[in-house]
Amino acid sequence: MVEDDLETAAYVSKGLKEHGHVVDHAAGGLYDVMIVDWMLPEVDGLALVKTVRGAGIKTPILFLTTRSGIDDRVEGLEAGGDDYLVKPFALLELLARVNALSRRPPLAEEATRLQVANLEIDLLARTASRDGRDLELKPMEFKLLEYLARNAGRVVTRSMLLEKVWEFHFDPQTNVVETNISRLRSKVDRGFTPELIHTVRGAGYSLRAPK
Amino acid sequence: MAALYALLFAVSATLLFGIIYWIASQALLKQIQDALVREAASLADDQQAGGREELIRSIKERLAATDLPASYALLMDASGRKLAGNLDSMARVEGFSTVPFPAREGQGNDREEEAEHAVIVFGRNLPDGSYLLVGEDGYRIEEAKEAILRAFGWGMATTLLLAAGGGMLLSTGFLRRIDAINRTTRAIVAGNLSDRVPSRATNDELDQLAVNLNTMLDRIQLLMESLRQVSGDIAHDLRMPLQRLRQRLEGAKTKAYASPECDDVLELAINDTDNILSIFSAILSIAQVESGTRRAAFVAVDLSEVITTIADAYAPVAEDRGQTFTTEIVAGVNVRGDRALLTQMVANLVENAIRHCPAGVRIHLALEKSRIGAVEVSVSDTGPGIPRQEWQNVFKRFYRMDRSRSTSGSGLGLALVKAVADLHDVFIELSDEMPGLRIGLRFPPHP
16 A cells, blocks of 8 residues: 555554555555556656556555546546546445455456356346346346456445446446446346345445355 | 728729829810910011011911921901911800810711810900911820829729738738637537637737736636636535544434434434435536536437436335326437436436426426437426426525425526536527426537
């Protein structure tokens, strides 16, 4: 983690550690995820990312920025960042995104199908089925399910869904995510066992087979 | 412009020519007249010196002297009998007059020759009762007049051409410089704040204008930079304490001694903090959009895809509220702009309709392309609508129609819609659906 505000650093460190991550505060080495603050006193966060990428390091990078974020997002992603968060953020939001970035084992980008319990997703045909029965998903419903499945077992927050599935980079004033998740549930979970789409209170949603 | 100058020049040149022409012909006439008077005086003197015989001899001498019959003379006695000269007897006239061109022997005269060669004569009664007339062919004057006319004709044509040519050169040069200024200011309005108007070191009025414009632009750029700096600083300075506030509240929630009631209070406090932050972000977003700098990053956007995504996302939301959601989307519509902002703009309008309309209402989202290629996005509803006198105010910041009802949301949604529309040169048109409201977003035609 590269963060100049000590309080934030302590807060984030503590949170991450509590959830089982190993955190090093601004040292070198091989890491699973880099969290970079955009506005650092001596080093420009953007320049840091460009340098890292220029050196061929492929570690996923999460940006933290305090500005309203419109410009920075595009700039940050173009420089090689993978995701970004605007300060202040909920710790759970950070955790969810860090988890999503630090996929273990890394999911091969060329995967053609995903499977969770009896749910099968054909990424090439863009269809999904459970127990062999086609779920007849509409394109956006499939996209939503795909994102959940790619992060199976992890929590995905509402903002992550808004940004990645619908490409909405704003705060909706309606319950868009809940409604669409509910629609998806009625197709994916109703009439099947086990229940796969779970709501994680205060955090977001998760697709997983219960243990 | 050039035509006007040429016309002005032509008029003044004609005037000048007219005056010179008149003066010249008058002068020539006077010259001839003076010569005639002198001639008559001289001949009268001859008579006085040597009598009638002397006078007749003088006349014959003078007439014989000229090769061309340009000079004329006539001497009549008291009874009107011609004594000498090459003119026929005529009625006595004292002073100046003109006499028609005398016919040459054996030849008829054509009218034109007659007119041109009218003889200018000076008549004088002599002491012995005879009448002396001396004359000069007026052709000299006509010749001179013609020469002047010709000279002026040629001169006029040449100068007119030069005037027109020169005028055009001047005006195009002038126009070109004005056009350069226009182009630069347009580029600046489109978001390229660092552009400057070209100025040459000619120091004329146009140049001074360019220099002044550039100074003004420097100032504006400076103000905008400092505004962005301040906004950035505000963003950073305010977010730091807000972030800490939020972190502490979250931290307090997880503390071991937190009771369920405490939990709820903390949850509300966190929500309020988030609310402040979103209002804050919205204000900064609007300011940034309004600054126009986002225009520089415009790309081609598949508007059909954007609208379809919005429709897919919000249809269930409307249905859950007992509203009917319909769409009419033309495929393959592309516009130039910022994808994220365009998405937000349309989504804002859809959310507005959903939230402010009750159940049973029909909401319609459309993307249309007219025959001439004009693109329009529209969100219509059959809900309560907005009173016409409020249409102007609805897009202002923090506007809320019903002040007593504190709906969630900051009242900034439509302000952002307007800011994004302005950035994309999109025209917002409201119309009364009777019942309901239709908000149309008309995109500028593709260049």
